Amino acid sequence: MMVKMKKINILLLLLIGFWSFISCGKEEDSLPEPDTGTNNSISIQAYSRFNNEKLFKANDYAAVISQIRSKQNSVVLLHRVDATISSTEIKNPMVTIAEETVKIPVFAWTRYAGAQIEGSGILVGQTITEMKSIPTSDGCCYVSVPLTVTGGTSMNFSSITFENETQLATGNAAIKANLDDKTVLIGFAAKSLQNKLKTEFSGKTYRFETMESSGGNTTQFLFLLTNPKWKLDEYKETAVGTDGISCIDLKIEKL
Amino acid sequence: MGKSGKLTRFKINLLLIFCCILTVSHQGMAQSNPFRLKIMSFNVCRSGELTQYSVIPFADLIRQYQPDIIALQELDYMTSRNTGIDFTTKLAAELGMFPVFGRTIYYKGGEYGLAVLSKYPFLQVKTEPLPTPSDKEQRAVLITEVRLPTGQNVRFASTHLDHSSDAISAVMAQAMNDFLLKDDMPTIVGGDFNTRPEEGTIANGMQQWKRFCNDDPTSPDIPTKKIDYLFGYPKEKCSTISYQVIEKTGISDHCPIVAEVEFQ
Numbered sequence: 001m002m003v004k005m006k007k008i009n010i011l012l013l014l015l016i017g018f019w020s021f022i023s024c025g026k027e028e029d030s031l032p033e034p035d036t037g038t039n040n041s042i043s044i045q046a047y048s049r050f051n052n053e054k055l056f057k058a059n060d061y062a063a064v065i066s067q068i069r070s071k072q073n074s075v076v077l078l079h080r081v082d083a084t085i086s087s088t089e090i091k092n093p094m095v096t097i098a099e100e101t102v103k104i105p106v107f108a109w110t111r112y113a114g115a116q117i118e119g120s121g122i123l124v125g126q127t128i129t130e131m132k133s134i135p136t137s138d139g140c141c142y143v144s145v146p147l148t149v150t151g152g153t154s155m156n157f158s159s160i161t162f163e164n165e166t167q168l169a170t171g172n173a174a175i176k177a178n179l180d181d182k183t184v185l186i187g188f189a190a191k192s193l194q195n196k197l198k199t200e201f202s203g204k205t206y207r208f209e210t211m212e213s214s215g216g217n218t219t220q221f222l223f224l225l226t227n228p229k230w231k232l233d234e235y236k237e238t239a240v241g242t243d244g245i246s247c248i249d250l251k252i253e254k255l
Numbered sequence: 256m257g258k259s260g261k262l263t264r265f266k267i268n269l270l271l272i273f274c275c276i277l278t279v280s281h282q283g284m285a286q287s288n289p290f291r292l293k294i295m296s297f298n299v300c301r302s303g304e305l306t307q308y309s310v311i312p313f314a315d316l317i318r319q320y321q322p323d324i325i326a327l328q329e330l331d332y333m334t335s336r337n338t339g340i341d342f343t344t345k346l347a348a349e350l351g352m353f354p355v356f357g358r359t360i361y362y363k364g365g366e367y368g369l370a371v372l373s374k375y376p377f378l379q380v381k382t383e384p385l386p387t388p389s390d391k392e393q394r395a396v397l398i399t400e401v402r403l404p405t406g407q408n409v410r411f412a413s414t415h416l417d418h419s420s421d422a423i424s425a426v427m428a429q430a431m432n433d434f435l436l437k438d439d440m441p442t443i444v445g446g447d448f449n450t451r452p453e454e455g456t457i458a459n460g461m462q463q464w465k466r467f468c469n470d471d472p473t474s475p476d477i478p479t480k481k482i483d484y485l486f487g488y489p490k491e492k493c494s495t496i497s498y499q500v501i502e503k504t505g506i507s508d509h510c511p512i513v514a515e516v517e518f519q
Binding site: 083 | 375376381382
């Protein structure tokens with residue numbers, strides 16, 4: 001009798017163990033794990049056409065939504081995710097994507113161009129308490145959002161886009177005035193400005209990294225600017241959909 | 256660097272300074288042009304409790320009135336009460352407006368607080384806590400700066416003051432004034448002030464403001480008391496073009512209030 005009971009108990013334990021193993025597996029399949037990160041590592045995704053054209057030519061955001069959902073990220077930057085405003089309706093792809101991917105949207109305004117509201121979208125996984133945007137010249141704005149990311153790391157996520165040389169002086173001044181230990185700046189700039197920016201942010205005070213898209217017809221590059229307390233671990237480019245959108249996935253680390 | 260190089264650099268610097276002066280003076284001119292806005296304030300009653308937490312009836316109502324900027328109160332972010340949804344972003348996505356949520360307290364596994372929705376983008380956002388006695392619910396003011404297509408900036412805030420005593424809400428109003436009345440930028444605050452027009456919070460505390468609304472009651476749905484307000488500043492530079500209390504919506508215990516206003 002005792003031996004039989006023992007066997008049943010062992011069988012039950014094995015069944016419970018097997019069931020727990022199966023159900024854990026299912027959970028992992030359904031959702032990517034949150035970006036809890038280790039060693040202060042932070043993942044940032046930047047979506048762009050790398051030619052200063054608006055991100056969406058049609059109202060189809062499915063490929064970008066799917067890509068955001070499939071990856072761990074602390075911040076998603078949607079470069080030139082312009083809104084369109086008319087007397088009858090407003091189209092705001094940033095907010096639609098934020099709602100679909102369960103993110104908080106922050107719009108980094110650049111300029112009004114007729115019915116278009118040009119700018120970039122910053123999507124984060126937490127509510128914000130503050131955001132500031134400093135217009136530095138026509139069509140150029142420095143934006144900064146304080147965030148608490150992996151492992152409680154404080155980060156001031158910042159962004160700026162340089163289209164031409166006349167924007168550099170005031171834009172660079174705004175960057176320098178705001179850059180501190182917490183700043184992680186992802187910017188876009190015309191390729192013709194690359195050397196000037198490299199010179200401006202050379203030396204021991206800054207860490208300046210550039211990334212280019214391998215796609216054709218690109219006129220811009222992406223840059224990461226921090227102080228030396230941060231470093232770029234790796235980055236990878238992925239084509240998103242078939243319409244010319246690229247995603248650069250950056251892994252950066254607070255040292 | 257040669258003499259001609261120095262001269263070129265000097266000319267470039269001069270040009271830059273000239274451009275800066277032009278930009279600043281252009282902004283100054285734009286700021287002084289009159290402009291009109293349609294604004295709304297709406298307490299959505301425990302994040303849509305009367306609509307089973309659906310944003311759709313709120314979006315349908317707001318769409319009818321086409322406000323440019325809206326101050327919202329009593330919104331949940333990912334609480335167990337509202338089935339874990341981000342009410343503000345969902346509502347904004349329905350309307351295509353730019354949203355910002357300002358947390359006042361952590362609540363039921365998520366957050367609870369204020370929001371502003373705008374047709375136009377935000378240049379600045381900040382949630383400022385208001386002085387609150389420790390045994391009362393923490394209150395705050397959500398302050399935004401909105402960039403209009405005309406090149407002007409307008410400061411727009413949403414708030415929800417304490418309901419338990421006029422003395423407490425008066426202190427909150429004073430603190431809010433300290434945050435908002437710091438320069439001559441056109442400024443609007445909308446919200447549920449939880450105090451009647453004759454009480455000190457409004458009668459004295461909001462004296463520096465132009466009241467865009469009248470004394471018609473705003474709460475509950477078939478209203479009997481006036482507690483929701485829209486104010487503008489500087490007082491002498493703004494006026495009400497039209498004002499309406501939208502009664503019997505069936506979706507909240509407050510009536511939304513909507514005004515068309517003009518700033519000189």
